Amino acid sequence: MTDLTRLREDLDFVRASVEDAPVGSPPAIYFLWGVLVLVGFGLHDVSLDSVPIYWAVAGPAGGLLSAYLGWRHQQRSGYLNASRGIRYALHWGALLAAVFLGTFMVRQRIVAAEAFGPVVLLLVAQAYFHAGLHLDGPLRWVGLLIAAAYLVVLSMSTYVWTLAGVVVAAALMISGVRASRGRIVAA
Amino acid sequence: MSAGLAGLDSLLEHRSRLATCVLLSRADQLSFSRLRQLLGESDGNLGAQLRKLEDAGLISVRKAYQDRRPVSWYRLTAAGRRALVAHLEALTRLIAPAGR
Numbered sequence: 001m002t003d004l005t006r007l008r009e010d011l012d013f014v015r016a017s018v019e020d021a022p023v024g025s026p027p028a029i030y031f032l033w034g035v036l037v038l039v040g041f042g043l044h045d046v047s048l049d050s051v052p053i054y055w056a057v058a059g060p061a062g063g064l065l066s067a068y069l070g071w072r073h074q075q076r077s078g079y080l081n082a083s084r085g086i087r088y089a090l091h092w093g094a095l096l097a098a099v100f101l102g103t104f105m106v107r108q109r110i111v112a113a114e115a116f117g118p119v120v121l122l123l124v125a126q127a128y129f130h131a132g133l134h135l136d137g138p139l140r141w142v143g144l145l146i147a148a149a150y151l152v153v154l155s156m157s158t159y160v161w162t163l164a165g166v167v168v169a170a171a172l173m174i175s176g177v178r179a180s181r182g183r184i185v186a187a
Numbered sequence: 188m189s190a191g192l193a194g195l196d197s198l199l200e201h202r203s204r205l206a207t208c209v210l211l212s213r214a215d216q217l218s219f220s221r222l223r224q225l226l227g228e229s230d231g232n233l234g235a236q237l238r239k240l241e242d243a244g245l246i247s248v249r250k251a252y253q254d255r256r257p258v259s260w261y262r263l264t265a266a267g268r269r270a271l272v273a274h275l276e277a278l279t280r281l282i283a284p285a286g287r
Contacts (some may be wrong), residue, residue: 007282010202017206017225020211075253078218080260 026073027134029066030176034169036062041165045158051117052103059096066092071165086137090133094152095127121150138175145171194277197268198243202234203228208271211246211263219259237261245270 036058043051067089076082097122105111111119125146132140149164156163210217210225217225220262223233235280240246245267249260263271 014206078217078221081214157198
């Protein structure tokens with residue numbers, strides 16, 4: 001046991017096992033949000049009045065469905081980690097809370113209603129980028145794409161939200177496809 | 188060196204048992220299949236190593252069904268966590284001088 005070479009080999013074995021252990025998000029979550037974003041962004045161009053109602057329902061409902069999909073994915077992957085789930089919930093919950101609190105600025109006329117959309121887009125871009133840094137790697141470039149969509153929204157005049165929605169939804173779908181390729185079959 | 192050896196837990200000197208405890212310390216529960224996949228062990232060998240850890244009270248097992256198939260979920264006990272921390276500290280003391 002005093003053989004340091006063997007000890008190091010054993011520790012390398014442990015390290016390799018630990019590095020392989022975490023499971024990413026299930027592909028279904030990417031597809032779900034791809035669809036929600038596509039519809040939600042497109043609504044800006046065809047029915048602006050229904051956008052707040054849509055996100056008030058789709059946001060929390062999508063969050064709850066995502067939580068269920070994440071829980072089911074952990075069960076099937078044979079890797080249960082409640083603290084990871086809580087970290088996800090806090091991260092995305094903070095985004096929902098920030099958007100909700102931001103609506104007060106519109107109500108008090110500190111920010112014009114038409115300016116709030118791009119502000120939300122920036123918040124979402126930052127949330128996705130941080131999720132990519134701390135939770136799921138592929139979301140990093142989804143965040144960058146949303147930031148690019150923000151610039152598109154500022155610089156164009158017709159169907160800009162639809163175009164932005166298509167770009168972001170495509171990024172989420174591609175992330176979903178990539179996640180499904182690296183999927184772990186277990187339990 | 189001897190101080191390090193004194194703190195080593197003989198049960199955790201086996202690399203699969205040590206890796207099992209480290210993995211379980213980073214997750215709430217892991218299934219048998221997942222552990223087998225991560226450790227690259229055979230069913231029989233992993234089962235034997237897990238039983239030793241379970242008999243020593245370092246891990247606990249919960250039997251459940253998923254999609255009509257039996258699944259064994261393993262969790263690190265409080266005693267297991269204490270033993271793992273003590274063992275890793277002893278390993279660090281043992282290896283640190285060699286790295287200087």
